[in-house]
Amino acid sequence: MFGKSKPMWGERKKLKSSYDVVLIGGGLHSLATAYYLAKEQGITDVAIIEKNYIGYGGAGRNTAIVRANQRTQYNVPLYKEALDLWPVLTKELDYNLMFNNCGNLNLMHSEAAMKAARMTIATAQFHGVESHLIDAKEAKELVPALNISEDITYPIHGAMFHPPGGVVRHDAVVWGLAKGAAKLGVHIHQQTEATGINTRNGKVTGVVTDKGTINCKQVLVSAGGYSASLIHGFLGIKLPISVLTIQAMVTQPLKPLLNHVVSSGAYHCYANQTLKGEIATGAHMDQWPNYTTLNTAHYIKHQAEALSEFLPALRGLRFMRIWGGLADMTPDMAPIMDGNEQIEGFFMDCGWGYFGFKSCSAVGKYMAQFMATNECPDMLRPFNLKRYQEHKLMGETAALVNYTPDN
Amino acid sequence: MALTLTCPICGKRNGYEFRYGGEEKGPRPEEEGMTPESWCEYVHLNECKAGVQEEWWFHRDGCGSWFKTFRDTTTNLEQPTPAREE
Ligand SMILES: Cc1cc2nc3c(=O)[nH]c(=O)nc-3n(C[C@H](O)[C@H](O)[C@H](O)COP(=O)(O)OP(=O)(O)OC[C@H]3O[C@@H](n4cnc5c(N)ncnc54)[C@H](O)[C@@H]3O)c2cc1C
Ligand SMILES: [Zn+2]
Numbered sequence: 143m144f145g146k147s148k149p150m151w152g153e154r155k156k157l158k159s160s161y162d163v164v165l166i167g168g169g170l171h172s173l174a175t176a177y178y179l180a181k182e183q184g185i186t187d188v189a190i191i192e193k194n195y196i197g198y199g200g201a202g203r204n205t206a207i208v209r210a211n212q213r214t215q216y217n218v219p220l221y222k223e224a225l226d227l228w229p230v231l232t233k234e235l236d237y238n239l240m241f242n243n244c245g246n247l248n249l250m251h252s253e254a255a256m257k258a259a260r261m262t263i264a265t266a267q268f269h270g271v272e273s274h275l276i277d278a279k280e281a282k283e284l285v286p287a288l289n290i291s292e293d294i295t296y297p298i299h300g301a302m303f304h305p306p307g308g309v310v311r312h313d314a315v316v317w318g319l320a321k322g323a324a325k326l327g328v329h330i331h332q333q334t335e336a337t338g339i340n341t342r343n344g345k346v347t348g349v350v351t352d353k354g355t356i357n358c359k360q361v362l363v364s365a366g367g368y369s370a371s372l373i374h375g376f377l378g379i380k381l382p383i384s385v386l387t388i389q390a391m392v393t394q395p396l397k398p399l400l401n402h403v404v405s406s407g408a409y410h411c412y413a414n415q416t417l418k419g420e421i422a423t424g425a426h427m428d429q430w431p432n433y434t435t436l437n438t439a440h441y442i443k444h445q446a447e448a449l450s451e452f453l454p455a456l457r458g459l460r461f462m463r464i465w466g467g468l469a470d471m472t473p474d475m476a477p478i479m480d481g482n483e484q485i486e487g488f489f490m491d492c493g494w495g496y497f498g499f500k501s502c503s504a505v506g507k508y509m510a511q512f513m514a515t516n517e518c519p520d521m522l523r524p525f526n527l528k529r530y531q532e533h534k535l536m537g538e539t540a541a542l543v544n545y546t547p548d549n
Numbered sequence: 550m551a552l553t554l555t556c557p558i559c560g561k562r563n564g565y566e567f568r569y570g571g572e573e574k575g576p577r578p579e580e581e582g583m584t585p586e587s588w589c590e591y592v593h594l595n596e597c598k599a600g601v602q603e604e605w606w607f608h609r610d611g612c613g614s615w616f617k618t619f620r621d622t623t624t625n626l627e628q629p630t631p632a633r634e635e
Contacts, residue, residue, distance in 0.1 A: 368599065370595065370597035371596075371597045371598060371599045374596050374597060374598075380590070380594035380595060380596060381594065381595065381597070382589075382593035382594055382595070383595055383597055384595060384597070385597050385599075385622075429565070429568070429569060430552065430564070430569035431569070431597070431622055432622050432623070432625050433599045433622050433623045434623065434624065434625055436625075438551065439551075440565060470597075473593055530589050530593050531585045531586050531589040532585070533585070
């Protein structure tokens with residue numbers, strides 16, 4: 143499939159019949175976990191099992207936005223650490239991840255939204271994250287193309303401005319981490335599908351794949367949108383997750399016009415201009431669970447309408463490419479990171495919805511620590527599965543069980 | 550891909566007229582002896598099947614009825630009701 147060229151993360155390795163650790167999924171979270179297992183925990187007998195090719199899932203389909211202005215006290219420190227890691231990883235991996243900290247501007251379209259933003263900003267500032275409220279006029283000074291007039295569907299009241307956020311080249315993160323992990327001895331097995339997890343007496347004993355069974359004592363499922371289905375299929379464990387297709391698109395290239403990431407909850411739309419000049423933009427999720435990763439006319443139209451209202455200079459522009467990926471949504475829009483609790487040696491890192499790119503660096507570090515010590519690091523503790531039974535939902539957003547444009 | 554659904558009253562319609570109501574999970578747990586676990590299971594936990602599943606839909610922009618249907622989540626296509634074993 144890749145012709146005769148050699149992958150930059152080294153020679154293809156033979157699949158061994160046993161590894162210390164097997165990671166299911168060749169996405170951002172597995173790659174980061176593998177990298178830190180090898181680099182910081184001294185565990186190098188690690189295999190990554192990827193059904194297609196690394197970066198096939200959300201890793202290669204996301205809109206590359208990174209930020210640390212989440213809502214709750216548990217989330218912000220994790221995302222802050224992840225954000226701080228981009229320049230560190232760029233050096234460490236000796237690979238240009240193209241971190242562009244151009245800043246994020248979250249548009250607010252009502253007084254209620256401004257009030258919610260004030261609380262979010264207070265949390266960010268408490269954790270030492272730069273974030274502040276600006277009015278519509280100041281937003282217009284930052285992004286002159288913004289339409290701050292009253293005669294649009296959702297007039298702009300102000301914005302939450304978060305200067306340290308921005309974008310990182312998502313493919314570079316996949317390739318950089320793969321290169322870094324492989325160099326430290328991790329085996330990356332592409333075109334290898336996990337089809338089961340073997341257990342005995344409540345302990346993991348191995349992973350079944352379409353290329354044979356691998357013995358191991360520890361397994362991590364971080365298969366992005368497929369995690370919930372795999373975990374139920376392999377182990378009978380149900381998760382509070384709904385898997386929805388989320389769509390994205392880029393326009394034809396333009397002269398520089400948008401030098402911040404701009405997003406709007408009311409319009410369900412976010413956009414940034416890539417270094418090539420295209421406007422990369424993401425839409426809301428499909429209204430029903432599905433694994434199609436297909437685009438719909440409904441969202442292409444929605445996106446065109448939204449963008450041409452708050453950024454009228456984009457009117458008449460053409461979309462050049464469209465694509466979709468999966469978002470595994472939890473009821474509190476916060477992930478599930480857990481392990482050793484349900485089955486000894488079984489770990490999961492899922493429910494990332496559309497936030498799993500910006501978090502991967504820090505999560506990899508802590509999941510590696512979790513797996514190496516069998517002790518859940520404090521940073522990850524609030525994200526356990528039990529919180530849904532214990533009425534400890536995160537409040538990352540006041541989300542409902544179904545994610546539709548009307549709630 | 551475009552979704553169409555067959556409402557038992559209105560017939561086949563555009564999927565955007567409907568609201569998804571969740572996976573079919575059997576009867577709602579009895580209030581008597583209900584635990585946080587059993588309620589959490591009913592409200593939040595899903596199988597997330599990549600394939601054919603039975604699910605609830607609401608004809609929001611139509612007749613307002615709730616109904617169950619089978620759908621393949623990998624294609625968005627409605628499926629015939631499987632024959633039940635006696
Ligand atoms: C359109 C879109 C826009 C997004 N925008 C952003 C954004 O701007 N910022 C942000 O932070 N996040 C964003 N996200 C979310 C982010 O991409 C995901 O949360 C993230 O990729 C999850 O990482 P992961 O490593 O857990 O899974 P993934 O990157 O999805 O990787 C999972 C891998 O598992 C493999 N797999 C599945 N089943 C098996 C099996 N049985 N055996 C072996 N391998 C298997 C898949 O092939 C896949 O490669 C976006 C997502 C989408 C779809
Ligand atoms: Zn009807």
